[in-house]
Amino acid sequence: MTKAMTLEQVAEAMVAPGKGILAADESTGTIKKRFDSIKAENTEANRRDYREMLFRATDAMQNHISGVILYDETIRQKSKDGTPFPQVIAATGALAGIKVDKGTKPLPFCPGEVITEGLDGLADRIKDYVGLGARFAKWRAVYDIGPEVPSYAAINANAQALARYAALCVEGGLVPIVEPELLMDGAHDIDACEAATEWILKEVYQQLYYAKVPLEKTILKPNMVIAGKKSARQASRQEVAERTVRVLKRCVPVAVPGIAFLSGGQSDEDATAHLSAMNQLGPLPWKLSFSYGRALQAAALKAWSGRSENVAAGQRAFAHRARMNGAAALGQWDEKMEKAA
Secondary structure (H helix, E strand, C coil), rough: CCCCCCCCHHHHHCCCCEEEEEECCCCCHHHHHHHHHCCCCCCCCHHHHHHHHHHHHHHHHHEEEEEEEEEEHHHCCCCCCCEEHHHHHHHHEEEEEEEECEEEEECCCCCCEEEECCCCHHHHHHHHHHHCCCCEEEEEEEECCCCCCCCCHHHHHHHHHHHHHHHHHHHHEEEEEEEEECCCCCCCHHHHHHHHHHHHHHHHHHHHHHCCCCCCCEEEEEEEECCCCCCCCCHHHHHHHHHHHHHHHHHCCCCEEEECCCCCCHHHHHHHHHHHHCCCCCCCCCCCEEEEEEEHHHHHHHCCCCCHHHHHHHHHHHHHHHHHHHHHHHCCCCCCHHHHC
């Protein structure tokens, strides 16, 4: 990837056919939970070794990963041979990205709802990250479903923050990933998820328009339309695909180059199957791809288990999930492929 790429070209490269984005932007606190699950110590050295294992998985990175979202610590880290991580990633043909939000805080007068913070000083941070090798950024807004939730106050406030973030990114030279995530926790049914997702996306694109953000230079990272984990009725994979595509067609302008879904707590296989089923509903006006964290990493993390002698096993597990999701991004995944591995 040359430095001469325009933001439009970067956005197109992020959703290249058969490829998707690895979300490796877990905060130090979040990755501690992951490491606790494999009884590994949450040290900077372990965090670096784990990420390096993924970024050096040549088959996965070169063939199925278009970009990697990094955390502030990670974009500044170097591999064991002294190469900065953004350069390790670039050597595989993938793009380095950076999470720029500062997490969520309670939203005043909106019980149980949150606002994402981090706009203060963002222009300067973007300049810094561009200098470190970032080509795109990510900002996550979070919404819940419950009685009287999400409220218009929360939907509007988070949409305005997403739009301001996106405008600052484009102005500063980064492609913004716009991530409004409606959580799948709770007992809500798929109808409630569909209605709330549509409302959220309508407001996000309204605010992006008001903020004069050129959509050709952006990527959307939404949730899928899916019932809550505690819902009595879980929809079929086909129904999830059809409802999700229906909402996207109602809300997402065709100027957007691509949509890279978050996995949001789905099982590895469900996240893959849903994406593949959506791509089989084509032709679609945008590329549908993936931007998975846990759904790409969980098997690799378990196989690695914090031990240097397990690096090859961890890379094989990561390569398998990357390959499955790469096939899903082309609408070519099936259960036989999954079992063949």
